[in-house]
Amino acid sequence: MARRLLIAAALAFLGLFVLLPFIAVFVEAFRQGVPAFLDALAEPDAMAAMRLTLLVAAISVPANIVFGIVAAWCITKFEFRGKGLLITLIDLPFSVSPVVAGLIYVLLFGINGWFGPWLRANGVEIIFAVPGIVLATIFVTFPFVARELIPLMAEQGRDDEEAAVSLGASGLQTFWHVTLPNIRWGLLYGVLLCNARAMGEFGAVSVVSGHIRGLTNTMPLHVEILYTEYNFVGAFAVASLLAVLALVTLAVKTLLEWRYGDQIQGMGH
Amino acid sequence: MTRRKRSVLPGFGLTLGLTVFYLSIVVLIPLSTVFLKSGGMGPSHFASVAFSERAVAAYRLSFGAALAAAALNSVFGMLVAWVLVRYRFPGRRLMSALVDLPFALPTAVAGIALTALWAADGWIGRFLDPLGIRVAYTPLGVTIALVFVGLPFVVRSVEPVLEDVGRDLEEAAASLGAGRFTIFRRVILPAIAPALLTGFALAFARGVGEYGSVIFIAGNIPYRTEIAPLQIITQLEQYDYAGATAIATVMLLLSFAMLLAVNILQMWRRRRMER
Numbered sequence: 001m002a003r004r005l006l007i008a009a010a011l012a013f014l015g016l017f018v019l020l021p022f023i024a025v026f027v028e029a030f031r032q033g034v035p036a037f038l039d040a041l042a043e044p045d046a047m048a049a050m051r052l053t054l055l056v057a058a059i060s061v062p063a064n065i066v067f068g069i070v071a072a073w074c075i076t077k078f079e080f081r082g083k084g085l086l087i088t089l090i091d092l093p094f095s096v097s098p099v100v101a102g103l104i105y106v107l108l109f110g111i112n113g114w115f116g117p118w119l120r121a122n123g124v125e126i127i128f129a130v131p132g133i134v135l136a137t138i139f140v141t142f143p144f145v146a147r148e149l150i151p152l153m154a155e156q157g158r159d160d161e162e163a164a165v166s167l168g169a170s171g172l173q174t175f176w177h178v179t180l181p182n183i184r185w186g187l188l189y190g191v192l193l194c195n196a197r198a199m200g201e202f203g204a205v206s207v208v209s210g211h212i213r214g215l216t217n218t219m220p221l222h223v224e225i226l227y228t229e230y231n232f233v234g235a236f237a238v239a240s241l242l243a244v245l246a247l248v249t250l251a252v253k254t255l256l257e258w259r260y261g262d263q264i265q266g267m268g269h
Numbered sequence: 270m271t272r273r274k275r276s277v278l279p280g281f282g283l284t285l286g287l288t289v290f291y292l293s294i295v296v297l298i299p300l301s302t303v304f305l306k307s308g309g310m311g312p313s314h315f316a317s318v319a320f321s322e323r324a325v326a327a328y329r330l331s332f333g334a335a336l337a338a339a340a341l342n343s344v345f346g347m348l349v350a351w352v353l354v355r356y357r358f359p360g361r362r363l364m365s366a367l368v369d370l371p372f373a374l375p376t377a378v379a380g381i382a383l384t385a386l387w388a389a390d391g392w393i394g395r396f397l398d399p400l401g402i403r404v405a406y407t408p409l410g411v412t413i414a415l416v417f418v419g420l421p422f423v424v425r426s427v428e429p430v431l432e433d434v435g436r437d438l439e440e441a442a443a444s445l446g447a448g449r450f451t452i453f454r455r456v457i458l459p460a461i462a463p464a465l466l467t468g469f470a471l472a473f474a475r476g477v478g479e480y481g482s483v484i485f486i487a488g489n490i491p492y493r494t495e496i497a498p499l500q501i502i503t504q505l506e507q508y509d510y511a512g513a514t515a516i517a518t519v520m521l522l523l524s525f526a527m528l529l530a531v532n533i534l535q536m537w538r539r540r541r542m543e544r
Contacts, residue, residue: 002449003356010352011364013345017416018370021382024392028385067291074284078276086288088532092296095524097478098376099498100517103505104299107306112510114302138295161278171279193372200375203480207502220377220481227381227485236385239378246373253373254366 025243029236040226040237048214049222049238052130056205056218057198060137064194068145069187073175076153077161087150093142101139102207105132128210133218136204141194148190149183152264156182185260189253196249200242300521307518310511319515323491324500328519331497334408335476338415339423339469346423346468347461353424354431368424371417376481383414384485406488411496414482419472426468427461430538434460463538467531474527478520 030037040046071090075083093101107113109126119126126132160182164174180187202220209216211225219238226235256264307315318324353365371379386392387404394404404410434457442452480498487494495503497520504513 006348007352007356007358010345010349014349014364014367017413018367018420020392021379021386021417022370022374024382024385025378028382067288070284070291071288073280074288077278078281078285080281080285086292088528089292089296092300092528095474095478095528096300097480097498097517097520097524099480099501100303100478100520103501103513103517104302106505107302107510107514108299110510112508135295139299142295158276158278162276165277165279174278196373200378202375202377203498206480207505220375223377223381232385235381239375239381242375242378246370246375246378249373250366250369253369254362258362 022243022246025236025240028232029240031236032233036233037237037240040231040234041241043234045214045217046222046234046238049217049219050241052133052217053199053219055130056134056137057195059134060141060198061191061195063138064141064145065187065191067142068149068190071146072149072153073179075150077158090146091143093139098140098201098203099207101204102136105135105139105208127208128212129216132208133205133216136208137198137201140201140204141198144194144197145187145190148186148193148264152183152186153179182263185256186264189256189264192249192252192256196245199245303514303517303521306510306514310515314511315515315518318512319519321512323495324497324516324519326492327495327497327500327516330408330411330494331477334411334415334496335419335473335479337412338419338476339473341412341416342419342423342472343465343469346420346472347427347465349420350424350427350431354428368421371419372421376418376479377485379417379482380414380485383410383417383482387413387486405486406490406494408494410486410488411483411494414486415472415476415479418479418482419476422471422475423465423468426464426471430461430464431457463534463541467534467538470527470531470534474524474531477523 071086075087106127108115109119109132110116111120111127113127126135160178161174164178165171169177199218200220201218202224205218206221206224209218209221211217211221213222213225217225219242223235223239223242226232226238307319310318349364349368353361353368384391384405387394387397387410389395389398389403389405391405397404402409404413439452439456442456447455478498480496480502483496484499487496487499489495489499497516501513501516501520504510504516
């Protein structure tokens with residue numbers, strides 16, 4: 001009896017606060033039928049926003065993959081002083097408000113920023129341009145891959161790698177043939193979460209983008225513009241694509257946890 | 270004591286160097302601009318912009334709503350974690366995936382969807398409006414958005430610990446005549462308290478800084494429903510870099526305090542587990 005009651009209460013809470021908003025995205029997107037939905041997506045500014053979002057993710061995710069692997073290797077394969085501090089610093093972007101994450105790049109590269117005058121003299125645009133969006137995205141997605149790999153690689157230890165090296169393998173060979181196969185599912189897991197955040201980031205990107213339609217608007221920013229113009233079908237249509245991305249992310253994530261739960265250990269939290 | 274032993278693996282200097290370098294240029298140097306800039310403002314100027322009447326109203330809303338949402342999430346997050354850990358029922362895996370939805374769904378999408386639900390003419394709001402309950406464009410709306418973004422933090426913090434709480438301990442308590450509520454209060458709650466507090470702190474920290482999911486449902490009325498991160502954006506739009514930086518400094522200091530609190534909580538937890 002208590003069991004049923006508790007399950008029902010949990011379901012009701014999740015249904016009202018989590019599932020219903022998700023469903024609302026799709027219902028609102030199709031409110032005026034499929035043709036209106038498709039028209040909203042085919043609109044040139046919407047297409048430009050999709051291209052920009054893909055471009056930004058295509059730069060920032062690989063950058064953080066490389067960093068994540070390098071950082072995890074250094075932290076889990078060696079002992080050194082200050083390791084705890086280093087791990088805390090890697091996690092730092094998670095505790096910074098996205099808006100502050102955008103602000104810091106304005107302070108660095110904006111017109112009145114540290115490098116502002118120099119950048120202007122040399123005709124380099126960062127703020128209100130694509131490089132600023134990429135930088136802000138890298139900042140907010142910075143910890144994802146590293147924090148996924150660190151517990152996993154710490155758990156796996158370094159026996160396999162030491163064996164490979166003692167048999168004459170080079171560092172890169174060891175990584176490629178020994179470490180990478182061990183961590184592939186965990187890595188994929190981290191990349192998945194990193195990508196979802198990179199494509200969906202709003203606050204940080206909003207500060208540095210300048211909201212120039214067709215040029216510096218990512219998909220989430222385009223959603224905002226359409227919404228404030230009372231173009232609700234358009235806003236929800238673009239939003240529904242992002243919701244599908246979230247759905248795919250969750251589906252693959254659940255699949256990975258189910259099939260390879262022991263090999264991605266560490267996350268879920 | 271573990272002795273430091275030399276690793277035979279290659280790449281220590283290279284990977285450490287790269288890690289520190291990348292961390293510095295992406296995170297540390299950019300973040301330091303906030304403190305350098307506000308440090309250059311002088312204390313009285315800083316205080317006058319960081320604690321202007323409008324800024325203080327924004328902190329009050331951001332902190333208050335984040336606190337309320339984290340408290341609500343602690344209760345319901347614990348409930349959801351309990352159900353996920355203790356019961357086997359059809360759709361359990363789906364329910365677990367649902368918990369992660371707020372992590373995966375872009376905040377702007379959540380923001381407009383929540384507004385569609387809770388606005389006075391929205392799916393849910395239309396039933397509340399005749400009762401005189403306004404959700405969207407009030408602090409209540411802000412709180413609901415923060416409940417959405419904060420939920421996974423509590424559930425995912427509590428879940429693993431709840432799995433470890435031995436049922437034998439509960440059974441022992443029950444055999445000694447303890448009622449269900451007593452068992453919960455005296456056995457389970459103390460065991461999961463550190464994890465619950467960690468989840469609370471994480472949800473709170475996220476709530477204070479949250480922007481995307483809040484601004485649509487908040488309505489952004491100065492002094493009433495304007496959150497602290499929005500204050501930063503407003504100042505920036507007026508090219509008031511100093512004002513934006515001062516507010517950012519206050520928020521960053523709070524984030525660091527929360528980060529410290531979470532680390533201390535986790536140390537507490539580890540020490541407890543070793544016992």
